[in-house]
Amino acid sequence: MGLAVLFGGLGVWQVQRLQWKLDLIAQTDARAHAAPVTAPAPEDREAGARAYQAVRARGVFAHDREVLVQAVTAIGPGYWVVTPLRTDRGFTVLVNRGFVPQDAAATRRWSRPDGEQDVRGLLRLTEPRGGFLRANDPAADRWRSRDVAAITRAKGVAGPVAPYFIDAGRGAGDDGPRDGPRDWPRGGLTQIRFSNNHLVYALTWFGLAALALFGLWRVRRERHAAREGGA
Numbered sequence: 001m002g003l004a005v006l007f008g009g010l011g012v013w014q015v016q017r018l019q020w021k022l023d024l025i026a027q028t029d030a031r032a033h034a035a036p037v038t039a040p041a042p043e044d045r046e047a048g049a050r051a052y053q054a055v056r057a058r059g060v061f062a063h064d065r066e067v068l069v070q071a072v073t074a075i076g077p078g079y080w081v082v083t084p085l086r087t088d089r090g091f092t093v094l095v096n097r098g099f100v101p102q103d104a105a106a107t108r109r110w111s112r113p114d115g116e117q118d119v120r121g122l123l124r125l126t127e128p129r130g131g132f133l134r135a136n137d138p139a140a141d142r143w144r145s146r147d148v149a150a151i152t153r154a155k156g157v158a159g160p161v162a163p164y165f166i167d168a169g170r171g172a173g174d175d176g177p178r179d180g181p182r183d184w185p186r187g188g189l190t191q192i193r194f195s196n197n198h199l200v201y202a203l204t205w206f207g208l209a210a211l212a213l214f215g216l217w218r219v220r221r222e223r224h225a226a227r228e229g230g231a
Helices: 002-033 102-107 148-154 199-228
Strands: 054-061 067-073 076-087 092-101 116-125 162-167
Touching: 002 054, 002 199, 054 092, 054 148, 067 092, 076 102, 076 162, 092 102, 092 148, 148 162
Parallel strands: 092 162
Antiparallel strands: 054 076, 054 116, 067 076, 076 092, 116 162
């Protein structure tokens, strides 16, 4: 009986986790598709709770401090172009301007707009410690993740820096063919995905609870039959 209670309790817990995950997905989707809000300042302690919030920022790109971060996207392997944006509010925020394929990255040929820019995209949380099984190598300028602190430190970005980065949204012409260097980078490739296996886990635990109850019933039935036979 104890195992059945344990397995049943774990099943109920997974159902609760399922509801929590569905609420999280709904909230995230709402933030991503809402009208963009002003990008939070570095001292804003609530910024970390706004993953995938649609935001906007205005400033000038520091193209001399951009980095390439390895990426695999729906349109193939390549790199993210991550560039500091010196905002008109006195702080810097890293902007993932978008994707460039490997051939464009090899020649470092992509657009680098001058002057003040209006950036719109999604707030993303920093990605410390590199990618899966592969660490960032700042000394060699090899990046596997968008680690805000490591990138800004390696590139000598001064002044207040936002602890998050912005994934730039899709720009005009981003759905068209890519014929030249000015057609890259391509924004708007953010994938909003959450692992949600809680229903499978819940059914598994409830199934194990049912098996435990069935096993207990069989044992008691056999014991009862044995007593009846020995009477």
